[in-house]
Amino acid sequence: MCCVVQLSDWLAEKMLAAQDETYREAKNIHSKWMRHQAFESEIKSNKDRLERLIKEANDLIEQKPELAKVKELHAS
Numbered sequence: 001m002c003c004v005v006q007l008s009d010w011l012a013e014k015m016l017a018a019q020d021e022t023y024r025e026a027k028n029i030h031s032k033w034m035r036h037q038a039f040e041s042e043i044k045s046n047k048d049r050l051e052r053l054i055k056e057a058n059d060l061i062e063q064k065p066e067l068a069k070v071k072e073l074h075a076s
Contacts, residue, residue: 003049003053004053007046007049007050007053010046014039014042014043017035017039
């Protein structure tokens with residue numbers, strides 16, 4: 001469960017950064033590009049972790065089908 005909370009917090013943080021409207025400003029293009037590169041790298045480095053979490057959730061749902069509703073609530 002700790003992994004789920006950490007991943008959820010990380011995702012929420014990244015969503016806030018993605019919604020930042022400073023992209024409309026033309027100044028500091030280089031720093032924006034560097035931030036984009038770092039974000040892309042973070043996503044790639046967390047891909048395995050996310051895929052592992054999805055597999056564990058699906059395995060758990062196979063064992064306990066009543067948990068499918070919990071997954072649906074968190075997916076939306």
